Each structure stands twice: as structure tokens, then as C-alpha cells.
Amino acid sequence: MRAVIAFGVAILPLVIGITWKPPEKATDFSLYQIYPRSYKDNDGDGIGDLRGVIQRLDHFAETNVQAIWLSPILRSPMVDFGYDISNFREIEPIFGTMKDFEDLLKAAHDRNLSVLLDFVPNHTSVEHEWFQKSLQGIPPYDNYYTWHPGRMENGTRKPPNNWVSVYNGPAWTWRDERQAYYLHQFTVQQPDLNYHNPNVRREMEDILRFWLDKGVDGFRIDAMTFIYEDQRFLDEPLSGQTDDPNSYYYTEKIYTSDQQSNYDILPTWRQVLDKYKQPKYMVVEPFGNTEKTMKYYYYGIDFPFNLDLITNLTVHSTAADIKHIVDTWYNISLEGGTPNWVAGNHDRNRLIKRMGEPRARAVTTFVLLLPGATITYYGEEIGMTEGYISWEDTVDPLGCTSNKAQYQSVSRDPARTPFQWNNSVSAGFSSNSHTWLPVNSNYKTLNLADEKKDNNSYYALYEKLSKLKKSPHFKRGNLVTKVLDEYVFAFARETEKHGSVYAITNFGDKDSTVDLSVFDNIPSKLDVYYASTISNILSWESVVQVRRVTIPAASVVILTTPNANFVTG
Structure with a gap:
């Protein structure tokens, strides 16, 4: 539990006098x-749905998950697959009905499983009633969105400034009905709401209450970086990265992202959540650098997603690089925040695509065994890889707005293919052989059912580590991090009475023999709990001498003290 105001009073006047009390279990869940x-x-229509989620809820008990986050399920024309919402109080029929959602909530809660919704406050769909009325200038909706008459140059009307959409091209679109441009930081069909209008802020608070009254346990807040824009509408300075004025990287985003008001609005949402008897989660999707992301901790949220394992970790990272990532986020917990570990999401290449399978196992070890919250993207627990998606099958707007020669470099479709449950039709995802995205062709050999039978599978690792994370004694383990050589990073979770766990990862391309006696009070021998790649010494011994442990290239080895009584499974 953290008292935000304790270390933020000087710079955060809006939260003075408020002490936030996030859910206790948010610290390590x-x-x-x-x-x-x-x-x-x-x-059987080839698209996943809420009833399908209900069918598979027991999977989360098996993997020791405490909460699920549903990417958008609200009414939407699906231009951006749910992130363009046309009604914030209705379920999109593709996914089911409100009754289906209520049944999902009950079934999840019966299993002590919390449910978080994706809250998309920055924009709506152009099909939303608010936008249609705003387009016609009908009060009070006329000011629900950001409109601007533009500027005249040599008798020609042009957009107000050089702001560029995330999806490339101008962030402004002209509408004759209003004789004005509207702002959209994403697709043309996703107009930005105007949070300088108090009516908009009240509307969004009411939407939060609507779903909290239904019984949801919290929200993941989408695109928080973009909520407010500088109302002077000045040109942003050029970045120097590209000469293309339609590229998102053409300008430095000093007026369109990370405005102070983005942070200031969060405590007002926290107050809405705190009116409810049961604790509610509020987590944030950041886009900025680490400093800007860390700043969210002072504004009443449980945590901003830590994307450093995605953005800053590569196959070439050294042990010092990894230690810096881990220590930076862990030190937050020393000030009352909650560290968290994210290896993938729907907007990024899958973990194995980025790291290769051996190193991906090491990253999964970080995600599950470091102190704080673990965030798992569907399929990561079985090591799902990215499948080939043809130009004809591409549906992601980022890919579709590119061209046939370049779409594969930007499309997110390969990271969104159906979950591979078994080796039956459509990988057990659907009874329909035609699915909204093609099932990865490797599903015959890479699927949950087969991995459950293999003690060396990716799922076996995930299940083993998730059980370890769940142990009350392990949760209380102190963290110690060490650089053992250029590419070998190790960390320990130590307890005085219940033993310790040592995770050693080698990101190099060669085997390395290291000395673990650099950890204080470590016994002379350790038990082998897990080894992702079996070296000669680990192939025939279950106990190793700490002064000379061989860690195979691109691998992870997990060792425990002989008296570790929190190890299960």
C-alpha cells in the first residue's frame, strides 16, 4: 500500500490532502x-467472444492468474478493433450481450478472479451519438470534441498546425458541416474528445460508474498520453528524424502528448473508484520515456505499465543493461509504488519474435519472479509465435494504411492470431475453419494441450514459475540483483527462514561459468529447480556447487537453497 501524497506534495497541488489506498493485492499479483x-x-463465427472466455476461465486458475484484462468489448464499428467506441454503455454484438458479460463477471468472481475493462477515454468513433450531434453543432455536444477553423495561406484553408496522427498523415480532418477541422490523434474515424469541457469529464466519470455498478474490478486506461493537447495549437518542432510531414516521427510531441493535465485528471477518476466498497484497480498505458511514465505513480493509480522489457531489452542487451531496467523499476517499490513487468501486448511484436525462444524464457522468468505485478499477454504462457499474415488477410489499420511492400513491418496482426488450444480444427479456438485472422500454421505442434504433456515445454516453465510466485513465503523474499559477467545477470529472492531462489540468465551467445558466492549468505550447494537449456553439468546433477556454475548461452537456470520450503510443483 502506498500513500501517494507522502512524496508528491511539492509538485502535485491537485492531490494535496488525499491518500490513495489501492488494492492490497496489486502489489504482487x-x-x-x-x-x-x-x-x-x-x-463458431470465427471471432472470439465472451462465452468463449467463460468456457476457458479455469485456465487462469491453472496458471495462478488473479485478474484478467479484456481488450475493448464495447459497441464499435471495429475500424480499430474496439478502440473506436460508438457506445460506452453497450457490449459489441460480435462479442455477445450484456447478459453474457454479466455471466462472465459472475463466473470470474466465483473463481476469485478480478475483471478489468479497457477504458478508452481519449476518443470515440465518428459513429458515436456525441460526435454526430457535435458535427451538427447541437449544444451541449458542439464542444465535446476539438474543432478548429484552420488557418488561411494564400487564400487556401489549411489545418491549424503540423500535428501528425499516430497512424500517419495530418491529425486534422475537415468537415463541411461544421466548416472546421476536428482533431484525431489516431485514425480519421477516432475523433479526440475535448477534456477542457467539464461536460466531457462528467460524462466519462458517469461511464466509469456505470461499469463499476455492474461489478467490474477496475480499468486499464488506454492512450493516457494523448488526453489533453495544448490549446494554443502551435506547430510542434521538427524532430529531424524524417523529412516526411505525414510521418508520426516528423515532429517532437511537445503539445500533443504528456501534458500535465493528463496526470491531473487521474485523481478525479481515482475518487470515483474509491467510492466503492471493494477496492478497484486503475492501471495506465503510457507512451512516454521512463521519467514521464514514473510520474504516473504520484497520481493515484496502481501502476503505469512498465514497457522497458519490450522497448529497452534486446538480444544484444548486456547484464548491466538488464540490471538497470530491473533496479530502476524495483526502486519504485521502496518509495511505495508497485513495480510491474510486461513482456508483450497487442501493439507489439510477440516476445519470441523479438528475443528468440531461449532468451524469451529468461524474460518470462523476469516477469514472473521479480517482485511486483506480472502482466501476461494471451499466448505468452505457451510461447506463441507470430504467424505469417498475407496482404489479402491483413486487417490491422496500421498495415492497411501502409502498402504491400511495407505492411509486414508495421502490421500488428501477426501478434493477434487465435490462441492455440490444441491440434484440432483452428487450433481449438473455433469450430470454424475460417477465422478472423488465420491461425498460426505451427498450431499442430505448438498448443496448450500438447505442452501440458511436456515437462520441458514453455507452458511447463510458466506454470512452475507461477506457482512459485503465488507462495506467500516467496512474495516476502527480498530482491538482490547482480552482474556476474558481461552477459550473465542474476537475481535472488531471499528469505531468512524459508530459503532463497536464484535466477541466473545468460543473454550471450556462449556458455559462461560464474561464481554465485557473490550473493551474501549463500550456501555452498544449491538445488536445480529449472534449466531452460541443459548443460553438461546440469544434465546429470540436481545439485550444483555455487562457486562454479555453468550457464548455457541464451538460457536461464533457476536454483534454490536446499531448505526452500516455498517451492511448489
Whole structure:
């Protein structure tokens, strides 16, 4: 538990006098992101749905997950697959009905599983009633969005400034009905709401209450970086990265992202959540650098997603690089924040695509065994890889707005393919052989059912580590991090009475023999709990001498003290 105001008074006047009390279990819990279109199809139309999620809820008990986060399931024309919402109080029929959602909530709660919704406050769909009325200038909706008459140059009307959309091209679109441009930081079909209008802020608070009254346990807040824009509408300075004025990287985002008001609005949402008897989660998707992301901790949220394992970790990272990432985020907990570890999501290449399978196992070890919250993107627990998606099958707007020669470099479709449950039709995802995205062709050999039978599978590792994370004694383990050589990073979770766990990862391309006696009070021998790649010494011994442990290239080895009584499974 943290008291935000204790270390933020000087710079955060809006939160003076408020002490936030986030859920106790947010400090060390496991959150699983479900991409509903791709999780489980119940009705056979080739698209995942809420009934499909209900069918597979027991999977989370098996993997020791405490909370699920549903990517958008609200009414939407699906231009951006749910992130363009046309009604914030209705379930999108593709996924089911409100009754289906209520049944999902009950079934999840019966299993002590919390449910978080994706809250998308920055924009709506152009089909939303608010925008249609704003387009017609009907009060009070006329000011619900950001409109601007533009500027005249040599008798020609042009957009107000050089702001660029995330999806490339101008962030402004002209509408004759209003004789004005509207702002959209994402697709043309996703107009930005105007948070300088108090009516908009009240509307969004009411939407939070609507779903909290339904019984949801919290929200993942989408695109928080973009909520407010500088109302002077000045040109942003050029970045120097590209000469293309339609590229998102053409300008430095000093007026369109990370405005102070983005942080200031969060305590008002926290106050809405805190009115409810049961603790509610509020987590944030950041886009900025580490400094800007860390700043969110002072504004009443449980945590901003830590994307450093995605953005700053590569196959070439040294042990010192890894230690810096881990120590930076862990030190937050010393000030009352909650560290968290994210290896993938629906907007990024899958973990194995980025790191290769051996190193991916090491990253999964970080995610599960470091102190704090674990966030798992669906399929990561079985080591799902990215499948080939043809130009004809591409549906992601980022890919579709590119061209045939370049779409594969930007499309997010390969990271969103259906979950591979077994080796039956459509990998057990659907009874339909035609699914919204093609099932990865490797599903015959890479699927949950087969991995459950293999003690060396990716799922076996995930299940083993998730059980370890769940142990009350392990949760209380102190963290110690060490650089053992250029590419070998190690960390320990130590307890005085219940033993210790040592995770040693080698990101190099060669085997390395290291001395673990650099950890204080370590016994002379350790038990082998897990080894992702079996070296000669680990192939025939279950106990190793700490002064000379061989860690194979691109691998992880997990060792425990002989008296470790929190190890299960």
C-alpha cells in the first residue's frame, strides 16, 4: 500500500490532502490480457467472444492468474478493433450481450478472479451519438470534441498546425458541416474528445460508474498520453528524424502528448473508484520515456505499465543493461509504488519474435519472479509465435494504411492470431475453419494441450514459475540483483527462514561459468529447480556447487537453497 501524497506534495497541488489506498493485492499479483477476438470462439463465427472466455476461465486458475484484462468489448464499428467506441454503455454484438458479460463477471468472481475493462477515454468513433450531434453543432455536444477553423495561406484553408496522427498523415480532418477541422490523434474515424469541457469529464466519470455498478474490478486506461493537447495549437518542432510531414516521427510531441493535465485528471477518476466498497484497480498505458511514465505513480493509480522489457531489452542487451531496467523499476517499490513487468501486448511484436525462444524464457522468468505485478499477454504462457499474415488477410489499420511492400513491418496482426488450444480444427479456438485472422500454421505442434504433456515445454516453465510466485513465503523474499559477467545477470529472492531462489540468465551467445558466492549468505550447494537449456553439468546433477556454475548461452537456470520450503510443483 502506498500513500501517494507522502512524496508528491511539492509538485502535485491537485492531490494535496488525499491518500490513495489501492488494492492490497496489486502489489504482487498476476494480470492476464485477453484479446477477445482471438481468445476463444463459442458460436463458431470465427471471432472470439465472451462465452468463449467463460468456457476457458479455469485456465487462469491453472496458471495462478488473479485478474484478467479484456481488450475493448464495447459497441464499435471495429475500424480499430474496439478502440473506436460508438457506445460506452453497450457490449459489441460480435462479442455477445450484456447478459453474457454479466455471466462472465459472475463466473470470474466465483473463481476469485478480478475483471478489468479497457477504458478508452481519449476518443470515440465518428459513429458515436456525441460526435454526430457535435458535427451538427447541437449544444451541449458542439464542444465535446476539438474543432478548429484552420488557418488561411494564400487564400487556401489549411489545418491549424503540423500535428501528425499516430497512424500517419495530418491529425486534422475537415468537415463541411461544421466548416472546421476536428482533431484525431489516431485514425480519421477516432475523433479526440475535448477534456477542457467539464461536460466531457462528467460524462466519462458517469461511464466509469456505470461499469463499476455492474461489478467490474477496475480499468486499464488506454492512450493516457494523448488526453489533453495544448490549446494554443502551435506547430510542434521538427524532430529531424524524417523529412516526411505525414510521418508520426516528423515532429517532437511537445503539445500533443504528456501534458500535465493528463496526470491531473487521474485523481478525479481515482475518487470515483474509491467510492466503492471493494477496492478497484486503475492501471495506465503510457507512451512516454521512463521519467514521464514514473510520474504516473504520484497520481493515484496502481501502476503505469512498465514497457522497458519490450522497448529497452534486446538480444544484444548486456547484464548491466538488464540490471538497470530491473533496479530502476524495483526502486519504485521502496518509495511505495508497485513495480510491474510486461513482456508483450497487442501493439507489439510477440516476445519470441523479438528475443528468440531461449532468451524469451529468461524474460518470462523476469516477469514472473521479480517482485511486483506480472502482466501476461494471451499466448505468452505457451510461447506463441507470430504467424505469417498475407496482404489479402491483413486487417490491422496500421498495415492497411501502409502498402504491400511495407505492411509486414508495421502490421500488428501477426501478434493477434487465435490462441492455440490444441491440434484440432483452428487450433481449438473455433469450430470454424475460417477465422478472423488465420491461425498460426505451427498450431499442430505448438498448443496448450500438447505442452501440458511436456515437462520441458514453455507452458511447463510458466506454470512452475507461477506457482512459485503465488507462495506467500516467496512474495516476502527480498530482491538482490547482480552482474556476474558481461552477459550473465542474476537475481535472488531471499528469505531468512524459508530459503532463497536464484535466477541466473545468460543473454550471450556462449556458455559462461560464474561464481554465485557473490550473493551474501549463500550456501555452498544449491538445488536445480529449472534449466531452460541443459548443460553438461546440469544434465546429470540436481545439485550444483555455487562457486562454479555453468550457464548455457541464451538460457536461464533457476536454483534454490536446499531448505526452500516455498517451492511448489
